[in-house]
Amino acid sequence: MKRILQFIERVGWPRVIIAIFLLSLFIAAPFVRVRIDASISDTLVRFGMNGVMVLAMVPMIQAGCGLNFGLPLGIIAGLVGAVTSIEMGITGLAGILAAMVIAVPIATLLGLGYGILLNKVKGGEMMIATYVGFSSVAFMCIMWLMLPYKSPNMVWGYAGAGLRTTISVEGYWDRAISNVASFNFGEFFYCPTGMFLFFAFMCFLIWIFMHTKTGTAMTTVGSNPEYARSAGVDVDRMRIISVILSTVLGAIGIIVYQQSFGFIQLYMGPFYMAFPAVAAILIGGASVHKATILNVVIGTFLFQGILTMTPSVINSLIETDMSEVIRIIVSNGMILYALTRVVKVRS
Amino acid sequence: MSRKIFTRDNVQHFLISNAVPIIFILLSAFAIPVSKFSGQYLVQEMLVRLSRDSFLVLSLLIPIMAGMGLNFGMVLGAMAGEIGLILITDWNIMGIQGMVLAMIISTPLAVILGWMCGSILNRAKGREMVTSFILGFFMNGVYQLVVLYGFGKVVPIRNPQLLLSRGFGIRNVTNLEGIRKCLDNFIPLNIGGVSIPVATFLVIALFCLFVLWFKNTKLGQDMRAVGQDMDVARSAGIEVEKTRVISIVISTVLACYGQIIFLQNIGTMNTYNSHEQAGMFAIAALLVGGASVAKATIPNVFVGVVLFHLMFVVSPMAGKYLIGQAQLGEYFRVFVSYGIIAIALALHAWKRYKDKERARRSLRGNA
Numbered sequence: 001m002k003r004i005l006q007f008i009e010r011v012g013w014p015r016v017i018i019a020i021f022l023l024s025l026f027i028a029a030p031f032v033r034v035r036i037d038a039s040i041s042d043t044l045v046r047f048g049m050n051g052v053m054v055l056a057m058v059p060m061i062q063a064g065c066g067l068n069f070g071l072p073l074g075i076i077a078g079l080v081g082a083v084t085s086i087e088m089g090i091t092g093l094a095g096i097l098a099a100m101v102i103a104v105p106i107a108t109l110l111g112l113g114y115g116i117l118l119n120k121v122k123g124g125e126m127m128i129a130t131y132v133g134f135s136s137v138a139f140m141c142i143m144w145l146m147l148p149y150k151s152p153n154m155v156w157g158y159a160g161a162g163l164r165t166t167i168s169v170e171g172y173w174d175r176a177i178s179n180v181a182s183f184n185f186g187e188f189f190y191c192p193t194g195m196f197l198f199f200a201f202m203c204f205l206i207w208i209f210m211h212t213k214t215g216t217a218m219t220t221v222g223s224n225p226e227y228a229r230s231a232g233v234d235v236d237r238m239r240i241i242s243v244i245l246s247t248v249l250g251a252i253g254i255i256v257y258q259q260s261f262g263f264i265q266l267y268m269g270p271f272y273m274a275f276p277a278v279a280a281i282l283i284g285g286a287s288v289h290k291a292t293i294l295n296v297v298i299g300t301f302l303f304q305g306i307l308t309m310t311p312s313v314i315n316s317l318i319e320t321d322m323s324e325v326i327r328i329i330v331s332n333g334m335i336l337y338a339l340t341r342v343v344k345v346r347s
Numbered sequence: 348m349s350r351k352i353f354t355r356d357n358v359q360h361f362l363i364s365n366a367v368p369i370i371f372i373l374l375s376a377f378a379i380p381v382s383k384f385s386g387q388y389l390v391q392e393m394l395v396r397l398s399r400d401s402f403l404v405l406s407l408l409i410p411i412m413a414g415m416g417l418n419f420g421m422v423l424g425a426m427a428g429e430i431g432l433i434l435i436t437d438w439n440i441m442g443i444q445g446m447v448l449a450m451i452i453s454t455p456l457a458v459i460l461g462w463m464c465g466s467i468l469n470r471a472k473g474r475e476m477v478t479s480f481i482l483g484f485f486m487n488g489v490y491q492l493v494v495l496y497g498f499g500k501v502v503p504i505r506n507p508q509l510l511l512s513r514g515f516g517i518r519n520v521t522n523l524e525g526i527r528k529c530l531d532n533f534i535p536l537n538i539g540g541v542s543i544p545v546a547t548f549l550v551i552a553l554f555c556l557f558v559l560w561f562k563n564t565k566l567g568q569d570m571r572a573v574g575q576d577m578d579v580a581r582s583a584g585i586e587v588e589k590t591r592v593i594s595i596v597i598s599t600v601l602a603c604y605g606q607i608i609f610l611q612n613i614g615t616m617n618t619y620n621s622h623e624q625a626g627m628f629a630i631a632a633l634l635v636g637g638a639s640v641a642k643a644t645i646p647n648v649f650v651g652v653v654l655f656h657l658m659f660v661v662s663p664m665a666g667k668y669l670i671g672q673a674q675l676g677e678y679f680r681v682f683v684s685y686g687i688i689a690i691a692l693a694l695h696a697w698k699r700y701k702d703k704e705r706a707r708r709s710l711r712g713n714a
Contacts, residue, residue, distance in 0.1 A: 121693050121696030123473070124476075126474065127692055128689060135686035138685050141678040145678070322492075324491070325491045328485070335485075
């Protein structure tokens with residue numbers, strides 16, 4: 001009993017509750033005639049879709065810049081890349097590669113500016129990041145209307161100008177990454193192997209980076225800026241590198257998301273996208289100051305699992321759609337928990 | 348050399364402190380002629396919006412005084428007010444009585460929510476704003492749970508017109524015809540074709556007096572002390588935690604009344620969106636008025652409401668005449684409302700950093 005309590009203490013109550021909740025959903029699924037193989041497949045697909053965006057939280061948290069509520073900034077860079085790639089009419093993996101090649105420099109530039117801004121507002125990063133994200137999404141709403149894209153698959157038919165709110169990637173690079181070495185098992189189970197490989201590859205890159213000299217310096221800045229300064233680390237520079245890295249990962253993340261989802265969502269689409277990613281990494285066991293790649297993997301799986309399972313299971317159980325409410329309460333409750341907990345540990 | 352740097356620094360200091368209102372005045376000066384609205388129309392609009400929004404914005408003042416920043420948790424109060432309004436609509440109580448009853452019902456709710464919000468913020472000192480912001484989202488989920496699933500099941504609702512067709516849960520739009528403009532038209536006054544909601548302005552004036560009086564009470568002084576420096580206040584024998592909670596409770600209750608006044612003017616309620624917008628617009632308006640996260644005055648409130656809503660009314664038309672797309676102006680104003688909060692918050696954080704440097708330099712004594 002004592003050891004169980006110790007384990008729970010170490011893992012954290014909310015995480016245990018969420019894991020038990022998810023487990024009970026999986027157990028309950030067959031009894032309410034929800035196909036378990038289809039559910040697991042959906043969970044896996046959504047896990048792969050969102051993984052890279054959750055991974056985008058890691059560098060900034062490690063460098064002490066807090067939770068990256070400014071993720072939409074990176075997402076916007078990814079969207080510009082994706083839209084431009086479609087405009088050029090490149091299909092298949094090459095199309096995705098083109099999207100990424102275009103998106104990464106844009107994300108680097110945006111991340112640089114964003115990083116410089118965050119260096120000027122140390123201590124208030126999270127609130128400002130949130131509103132930088134919001135206002136950049138609103139700014140891009142104007143841009144989507146004005147930018148001179150011409151492809152008839154993307155612009156409004158009657159006006160001939162201005163991008164549509166959702167753009168299908170079908171015929172270009174729909175599931176181009178997911179379908180690499182993917183396989184079906186029975187009628188309902190689909191495993192997007194390529195997407196997992198890509199996610200694993202990105203995790204591996206970040207893991208390597210975190211163990212280089214720069215990565216170690218970055219972690220030092222996050223855990224003790226004064227010590228880092230006295231050890232001769234350029235704190236501001238490290239923070240900027242972390243922000244750029246997060247923004248670039250956000251850009252790549254949204255491209256992975258879109259190729260699996262099948263649509264590019266513009267305008268207000270990316271508005272709230274930071275919150276699920278933040279909630280996921282926190283559910284995985286990260287705090288406002290420390291995050292590991294394991295946190296990303298566990299958190300994304302738990303969070304996306306709940307998002308997939310609640311609509312189907314709870315709906316058939318009580319015949320009302322409560323998934324949206326559960327999603328709001330779980331994700332924001334998790335963020336609240338993390339924000340209030342850190343201070344307790346500190347004091 | 349040090350003297351030269353100092354003057355440049357002074358100018359910079361002035362511009363940073365007043366940057367947001369200056370940007371807004373310039374933008375309005377440009378956009379009003381372009382939009383081709385008549386002066387009378389704009390005056391009427393501004394009066395309506397002043398009466399509608401001022402109370403909500405004023406509710407933000409007290410937590411700022413207590414050093415807790417912008418109370419994004421005011422949406423909790425707005426939710427409490429909305430629950431009161433749903434109930435009186437169901438009971439079919441009209442006019443001023445209905446409004447007062449809604450206030451009476453929602454007050455205890457707002458007190459409880461405010462107490463909860465304050466206690467949570469006490470556990471997140473130094474990051475009150477982002478915490479109250481997320482708390483707003485979180486409670487929005489709880490509100491949906493209660494109103495969308497509880498109302499009509501746990502809480503009895505008799506009026507079928509309020510409920511969704513499935514028999515429980517409130518519809519997306521609640522019609523508040525019963526109390527529509529009841530306060531605004533309580534004392535009718537019309538000058539040159541511009542109608543003035545006198546009673547609402549009287550309530551707002553009363554509230555301003557309350558804020559002024561409150562600043563000089565013992566509790567108000569305590570709050571300012573806590574806002575200046577928590578440790579000093581604590582060693583002076585002030586119960587810091589309690590004072591902070593009280594400031595949030597007052598703010599939440601006032602936001603609840605503010606939302607009721609706001610909705611009686613509009614006359615319909617977006618059951619699941621009204622409160623979120625209330626929070627965002629109130630905060631943006633206050634910041635536009637030149638308030639910062641650490642200092643806000645009553646003039647800031649009124650200047651802010653006028654400037655912010657001027658932009659709000661004018662920008663879609665300006666966008667239409669300028670580029671030929673009203674949609675563009677619409678996005679522009681969304682961009683402005685979020686951008687202004689981002690700029691104001693960033694400027695505040697930057698200013699705090701600069702002020703620290705200035706203080707350090709003056710200590711050195713070469714100023």
